Amino acid sequence: MKSEDGVVQGVPIEEIEKHPNVKFHRQGILDDDVQKYGEDTKVVKGGSHPEEWSTDPLQRTVVNPPVYHNSTVLFKTTAAYKYAASDWPFTGMWYGRHGNPTSWALEEAFAVIEGGYAACATGSGVAANNAAILAFVESGDHLIVTDGCYDPTREFCNGFLKRFKVETTYVSPLITPDELAKEIRPNTKIVFVESPSSLSFEIMDIPALAKVAHDAGAVVLCDNTWGPLVFKSHEMGCDVTINAATKYIGGHSDIMLGLISAKDETLYRKVKNSVRELGCPPGPDDCYLALRGLRTLGVRLRQHDVATLQIAQWLEERPEVARVMHPGLPSHPQHDLFKRDFTGGTGLFGFQLKPYSEKAVESMIDNMKIFAIGFSWGGYESIVMPTKINNVRSVEYWDYGEGLGPTLRLNIGLESVEDLIADIEEGFKRLNAAD
Incomplete structure (x- = not known):
């Protein structure tokens, strides 16, 4: 939470956030100019802040972000420390587990191509799926999952969630909106979709299913690993979209990484806090490789x-x-x-x-x-x-x-x-x- 008086050394936090050097170092803020470009330009320019990647006095810089290896973050002043503490982990550099400029560049680039508000990176696609689910359920809740989901998602629901009294109902990948409505309960918090289905490649009518879920107050989570760029899950009604960046985004079979994009700030803060609580960040080298892979996606x-x-x-x-x-x-x-x-x-x-x-x-x-x-x-x-x-x-x-x-x-x-x-x-x- 922000400090009670909303002031750091006599300066309102809102004024600090307007400083150009603060914007990039605060997660969840996208470059609005990028949104107006075509798809290929977004892939290249999303999350690109070369002006932030150099301290050269002539403002010479580099194309890709440096790889930040950090655990401890150093604060030059108590004012900087108080600003970081005012709304952590949403105020940028705080501790290495919560991200650094390398991971933020990747997260922003992913949010841009997915059309989301902001994104979170995790140490694997499985961690991304699990963290996204845990952001919206607690003991006694219920979720609906497509029977065509990625097998580790099923294992997580049948094992971990079941142990903590969260119930899962599996439904046909070909379920109709009317059929879905009959499966929703008062305690249903999530409808989890994946299209095409893992292994069998059925296509779900996600826009129609999302409407039913939203009418019942449930959030829609989508594993969109098969279709980055070619399926705009947020536009199709999904609140949270998940990608095993190990696959197409990395593109070279040499990293383990997951990404979660949230449609708005409220959803993003829930997901980010879930990732924070689980402590499942990616390594900076994998973030760098994923960002490089994303540019040619x-x-x-x-x-x-x-x-x-x-x-x-x-x-x-x-x-x-x-x-x-x-x-x-x-x-x-x-x-x-x-x-x-x-x-x-x-x-x-x-x-x-x-x-x-x-x-x-x-x-x-x-x-x-x-x-x-x-x-x-x-x-x-x-x-x-x-x-x-x-x-x-x-x-x-x-x-x-x-x-x-x-x-x-x-x-x-x-x-x-x-x-x-x-x-x-x-x-x-x-x-x-x-x-």
């Missing part, structure tokens, strides 16, 4: 999208494939919703083979030359992973019935499309030979 996503659609279309024609789960394809059941709400695609999708043995599938993917086997995605390299969707479902089960076999997930990287198709084609030869 637009061009990378466009390349991922083009290549992925080509490969998805090719897979639809293959005799080994029963169906392709990519919302950008006209064959996808929610393709019209995707076209309405998304401005493009990314590099992650799944497909379902016709009935093949597990041994045959292993033979297919074990000897790929370009695709590697791995859990994560969003990097420049292509990855394949066998999936068992129903292992992480409790309501809307995936059909593995007659004529439908194993499922695989592909992350399409930045390699040549022709080479990737050739690698999959050779894999299909091994698949058929083994079967």
Whole structure:
């Protein structure tokens, strides 16, 4: 809270906050000029304050922020200390755990591209999801979560939240607004959405669902890791949007980091305090790498999208494939919703083979030359992973019935499309030979 008299050494705090050197060092304040620019310019300029990144007497500076490694913060005067203490951790430099100019530059850049008021960085995408949820629930509360959520989110709800008497109801990713209204209780505080769904890629009607949630007084949290830039979750009605920056924002498979954007100041302060209480900040080096990755996010996503659609279309024609789960394809059941709400695609999708043995599938993917086997995605390299969707479902089960076999997930990287198709084609030869 602010000091009782609202004054630091005879100067009102409001006057201190007007000083140009204070603005950047106070989280939650975005550069209004950036908001008027186009999407690609926002990606490049969001959170960029080169005038703050140098003490050179001729005002020479650098493109990227320095990497601040700090725990202790030093205050030159008691007035500076009192200002920082007046509303911490919202007044800038206070203690290393609550951020520094490196992390604030990343947070501001993310808030700009998401269209939020301000953002918080955490040490992983899982920490971002968990901190965002904990900002809005307490013992005795209830939340509604899509059955297509990221598996660690389900584990957190079924384990941690359950131990503290917070109840979770899972609902179909294809739930209608009327169906959602029937699931909401007086103590429902959160509706948690993720679109496309993890592993199965259904598209939710988020604007309609958000309206129902808001009418009931619940906040809408969205895991938007699949669609940064291409899905504007705040515009679609989401109060808080979460991104595992480990993936597309980092873009190089070498960091662990999460980001949370809040639509307004009230929501932001709740999220920031939740992150503060949990003590889950990211390292400054990871923040630096994530910010550098974010600057090329637009061009990378466009390349991922083009290549992925080509490969998805090719897979639809293959005799080994029963169906392709990519919302950008006209064959996808929610393709019209995707076209309405998304401005493009990314590099992650799944497909379902016709009935093949597990041994045959292993033979297919074990000897790929370009695709590697791995859990994560969003990097420049292509990855394949066998999936068992129903292992992480409790309501809307995936059909593995007659004529439908194993499922695989592909992350399409930045390699040549022709080479990737050739690698999959050779894999299909091994698949058929083994079967």
